[in-house]
Amino acid sequence: MSETYIPMVLMIAIAFGLGSALVLLSVVLGPKYPSDVKDYPFECGHLIDSDGARKKHSIKFYMIAIIFLLFDLEIVFMYPWATVFREIGITALFEMFFFLGILVVGYIYVWKKGVLEWE
Amino acid sequence: MMPIEPGILEQLGMIIPLLLLVVFASSILLIDVFAESEDRAYLGYLTAFFLFVVLIFVAKDFNNNNVSRQIFHSSIVIDKFGLIFTGIFIIAGILTSLGSIDYLKKYDIAIGEFYSLIMFAITGMSLMVFSTSLMTIFVALELMSLPIYALSGLFRVNNRSLESSVKYFILGSVASSILLFGMVLLYGATGSVNLVTIGNEITTKYTNLKTVLSSDPIIIIGMLMVFIGFMFKTATAPFHMWTPDVYEGAPTIVTGFMSVAVKAAAFATFLRVFGLSFNNDALLHLANGAISNTSWIQVLNILAIATVIIGNLVALNQRNVKRILAYSAIAHAGYLMIGLVGYFITKDPITYSALVLYFLSYTFTGMGAFIAISIFEPKDTNKVMLDDLNGAAYKKPFVAATLAIFIFSFAGIPPMSGFFAKFYLFKSAYVNAGLHIPVIIALIASVFSVYYYLRILVHLYMKKDYGDVDVKDYKTTAGSVIALSIAGFFVLYIGILPDQYITIIKHSFLSLIGG
Secondary structure, eight states, X not given: OGGXXXXXXXXXXXXXXXXXXXXXXXXXXXXXXXXXXXXXXXXXXXXXXXXXTTOOOOTHHHHHHHHHHHHHHHHHHHHHHHHTHHHHTHHHHHHHHHHHHHHHHHHHHHHHTTTTOOO | OOOOOOOHHHHHHHTHHHHHHHHHHHHHHHXXXXXXXXXXXXXXXXXXXXXXXXXXXXXXXXHHOOOOOEETTTTEEOOHHHHHHHHHHHHHHHHHHHHHHHHHHHTTOOOTHHHHHHHHHHHHHHHHHHBOBHHHHHHHHHHHHHHHHHHHTOSTTOHHHHHHHHHHHHHHHHHHHHHHHHHHHHHHHHSOOBHHHHHHHHHHHOSSHHHHHHHOHHHHHHHHHHHHHHHHHHTOTTSOTHHHHHHHHSOHHHHHHIIIIIHHHXXXXXXXXXXXXXXXXXXXXXXXXXXXXXXXXXXXXXXHHHHHHHHHXXXXXXXXXXXXXXXXXXXXHHHHHHHHHHHHHHOOHHHHHHHHHHHHHHHHHHHHHHHHHHHHSOTTTOSOBGGGGTTGGGTOHHHHHHHHHHHHHHHTOTTSHHHHHHHHHHHIIXXXXXXXXXXXXXXXXXXXHHHHHHHHHIIIIISXXXXXXXXXXXXXXXHHXXXXXXXXXXXXXXXXXXXXXXXXXXXXXXXXXXX
16 A cells, blocks of 8 residues: 555655755856846836835736636636547537637627727 | 436527526626617616516426426436526516616616626526536536625725625635535545435435444535535524625625525525435434434524524614614524425425525515615715614605515515515424424514514604705616515515415425425
8 A cells, every 4th residue: 555655755755856956056056146136026017116015006917917817717628628529529519619609708898898908 | 327318409498598697698798888878777677678588488497397307417407496496586686687777876886797797696596506516506606606796896986895895705705615625525425416416325325323424424524514605605693794794885786686696596505405415314313303413404403593593683783774684684594594494304395385485575575675775875875874764754755665565574564475474484394394492482583573673664754854865865766666666566465365376386396306
């Protein structure tokens, strides 16, 4: 019973060891050129400025992110659908059309609401 | 063994009401974005018309439906039980969309998505009562909940509305995840997501509670977690804490929809899940007379008593009308829970029809009361205190008269439907199911409830008007008048001539047993 887990333990040990060894090696051997820009905290979408975290910024960023998430998930549904498409047959095709139809309604709604216009 | 399913077209034909709801909800969304005019009132009438069309299809299916077969890989079953509840949700939706027109206009909210969200929520509710698979139940539950979270935050600039929305969303998500975890455990223990299969699995494996507990506690834990998930949605003590805050902060018309339709959906699904899956004698010791303290029937019984007491006693001290109605909604959840326990003990058509008739009566009463309160809501403060109602009856006699009908119905005073529904429910629970102590406690608590209900009427009719509320705030157009008339008419009609409704409801009884 417990022998079956040995490969898994080995796998974890190797992954952990390799990962930490590479990081340690680059710390020890790598060249270091520190600069102001490199020390900046990184945030996705906009530059950090001195006004602090309480500054308001554009809501458009979030809207685009949410819409991207929604339509990206559509693809996630299509992959498993494509793998079993042959076995299920024509029914699967109509099911996917129905699903896409609902998404198209959402897309038209988003478009007409003006979410996609940046300015 | 999986029964042979009908062809795909026939299956689609069976779910026409659900398909229509999706199509209509999407078209409302598109009409809203393509329409030029700023006025959105016509969308309310259009939604009511669409829902009425779906209601006709539901009624037609109800008349033709004789066999209930599981379709779509045993994930849903179209039966009379589900259809009768779909009818209840659609009625609540019609009243909401008609009643919302004036309310949204009062706050200058021209949002067409309101109607679309209401329809999507109804789709989720209907799908939930039809589903016989844990996965479908969860998806449908989320389809029901997400529009409601959004609707309770409809007043985006109002802090109370936002608080209500966020509170409901966070607590609701936690409850959903507990429910989901319970479903996972049940799936792990029985190897199936189908409710009937789970029920058969439990029945064949276990003959008494001791073997369940000693060999597979996962089933009990999973069952209790599913149980908690539904308790949250039905606002039963001790999972009722969110109710007053959410109901108070949400727009009044949405509160009405929440307290009526969401509760009915959660109760109906509860009935379906526990009726199909946990019907095993081992889990139902109380039913056989061998009283075991660990039976979930016993747990439900205690929670029902607690809910009735908490709802009614806390409401006594409230001065905010929406909070009074929120606590009254908790109390009614307690009465319904007693009816549910009665049904689980006897499983006969009488306790069943008492329970469903109570839902029907509560739909008209609750929606009507919230629509009337939404008309009396002062625009500037965005909340209704008892003093805001002072003398309002003399400014709006019709609305106040219908509100009086609904309040009497809530309190259970004849000849309103609330009286007969409550009487029938208590009688069947007392006589048929032998639930003596819960019914007596509920009766006493129900006497207390008359105090806070009549207090609303005292302020409406007998207090002196301070005259600081402008009559213009109480504007009513055809929509709310129609909604109030429909609700008032049916409250009286069900109260005076309930027998034909009971006959219809009894027709749907067999489908529940048939699975």
